[in-house]
Amino acid sequence: MKKRFLRQKALMLGVATATLLACAQASAWTLKEASAPYSGTTINAIFLDRPGYAAAEKLIPQFEKETGIKVKWDVIPYESTREKEVLNFASGGAQDIVLVDVVWLGEFASNKWLVPISKFTGDPKLADPNLNLKDFFPILLDSFGTWNKVIYGLPFDNYSGLLFYNKCMLKDAGFSEPPKTWDELLNTYAPKLTNPVKNQYAFALQSRRGETQSADSFMRVLWPNGGSLLDAKFKANLLSPQSQEGLEYRQKLMKYMPPGIVDFDHAEAVNALAQGQVAMITEWSAFYPTLTDPTKSKIGSCLGVATEPRGAAGLKPALGGFSLAVNAKSSAKKQAASWLFIQWITSEQMAKPYLEAGGVPARMSLYKDPAIEQKYPFVKPMVESWQGGVPDYRPRFPEWPAISEVIGEWGTKMMLGQVSVKDGAQTIDTKVDAILDKAGYYDGKKPLLK
Template identity: 70%
Template sequence: MRLWRFLATLGLTAWFAGVATAQQWSLAEAAKPYAGTTIKAIFLDRPGYKAAAKLIPEFEKITGIKVTNEVIPYENTREKIVLDMTAQGGDYDVVLVDVVWIGEFASNGWLVPMEKFYNDPKLADPALNLKGFFPILLDSFGTWDKKIYGLPFDNYAGLLFYNKCMLEKAGFKRPPATWDELLKVYAPKLTDPKQGIYAFALQSRRGETQSADSFMRMLWPFGGSLIDPKTFEPNLLSPGSQKGLQFRQDLMKYMPPGIVDYDHNEAVNALAQGKVAMITEWSAFNGTLTDPKSSKIVNCLGVSTEPAGPAGIKGALGGFSYGVNAYSPPERQAAAWLFIQWITSEAKAKDYIRAGGVSARMSAYKDPAIQKAYPFTVPMVKAWEQGNPIFRPRFPEWPAISEIIAQIGTEMMLGKVSVKDGAAQINAKVKEILSKAGYYDGKKPKLQ
């Protein structure tokens, strides 16, 4: 009994100590040494960043820290960051890190390991709760070599957005469950080129959109992959990869002309204006499609997981974390951390969602009110829980590989090279890049 009383007393003491610590820490107090500091963040012209912009005045009022931003087109973002980092300029204190840039940025020492901040009791909110992030998001977007370099901020799951009214008019009561069903059953009935109406739009503009959102999206559901996870050999000539890439070619006759020039905005707008019946797009664009100012199909919008292929539902995984620039001065690093910690916190998750963002916090989506107000979150959470963590390899060589896929993948879609020959060309170039980088002689780790 004495032992149990002792343990109980010890437990209560620890609990009260924790409560006291939590009560003692406040964002306002933590920010006092940095009041008057100005930090700069990279923004994209996407809903999650517009949502953050709505919340920033609250952070500035509490902390006295000024948060500025520069809106950069996605295709130019990595180049801007790399130029700043190689010059050790520290222009951007809050660094936007794509899922496929984390290996490059962390390996080069461009980001401050987050443990520097979350192990500092003066800077770390006791309610930080790293375990409260969806594991696949924290692992994929913010973690490299078992260290956390960023917290998930702008978070995407690939979803099927569709026009319920168009589908019902064509005789369909539900969206297609499989890619095969979409191609063979739905697409012919939903396409009318004379009226400028098409069944599907796959964003495929040359660049990361082509390599990730178009090319890679069609590999995994069909049992293919860019690289064999076991042998690390290029894998585009495998039966699954070939089937997926050929499927993309077959689907093109049901897509708008000029689809290789469609970026995200063009694909979303085509659905929003009633020009296409279905798109597979990032969850973050739900806000655009439900806004009466930008969408004609608000009352007809439906959303589900991406269709299944022979290998099951293997939806796209994408998104960004926010990290701290290793070349920024210490006071701006601390201020940047306080902003990142706050904007990604559980306390602000629902506010961020209501403002138009997509939080990475699990707790926010357990709220029935959030599920009812934002129906897209239900299939989105399902997609994150099923997971496809190596949708795109995260190693530092991805940017070089992405450029090759973007070029040859576009040529495939245009019919300038066959699916088989194009895959062989990409395989050869990928093997050359990875060989030079030391992946086959044991000098480098493989897929993370």
């Protein structure tokens, strides 16, 4: 009897001890305590003039109050961002938080400009036990933050291409729903939604020379038709029948787009829909807050959102976005402070506040809430797009910036009719193969895929 009592007492003591240890472990890490050694530190970042960054700016005071870490940012145009960051890396400029576009990751990581997050996740003083990397959409963490199987950044400003449309304009033209396919958009919807006399057009495809031309315009018409920039052997593929069909499609669509479409960037395309000049645009999910802002948009309750149209190859929407990473050339103190901010702004805890402030979080758990889907109409088509998207929508290797310049130049010439689609594609293919050959992809010096 006495032995049984002692065994029960020991068992209860063990359970109590385990419970106390679990509670101690659960409460062992707090952002406030983790950041105490870095209080008073100022970290520098580059932001864009887009809703996701404005959302972060609204939340940053909360982080600063909790940690004592000061976050300073410069807002610059997207077109200048990569160049400014590369100059910072080369000169040791003041940039601690690195904004990494999906197509800059290979270049930044290969040059050892970024710190692998394992440096921080392996440090119990800096690593939030609730980080939960598995909660990020795999396509976003892999595409925006992972290079050669090493994670360098966490998804921050996340995009899927969506079809935004004016329900009222479509209804007036006799349509009760948006086009489900690109073929429908061109042949059924576009003629009825275009009236140049009234300065009204069916569609606007942002196509300004530069990354907007190469990614948002050129690549957008390749994938749905089964085309691609490169084939399985890593050779240029724009003369394939599928790629040619996609590029020819864009030329046919031009007569239903506003004059000067080659000068449209994101702001111009979004504004054209917001002001009633066009009925439809394919744009990044991050612009939903702009289109619902009554101070910037007249569309109001007429706004509709759907997945991008399907092509012969199915649903192949645009994929884009950024991660936040830590500059390998910053001091150890600034690196730690930067990581604490990145970990916080992309956390599960901050996902809902970030969404409500106008950002687009990459956390799967957030979008499982039916109330979120009901409140934000763009969520359902965006999640569907991320689940079936194209991870290599744009090549992420270091040579992309050079290739993007080639496409920007010759893609624009195609749209303007200065060169035929076939001849323009041939020129791009030749130049792309030359860039990749010089980089060593065809002589075994570099692996074909990352």
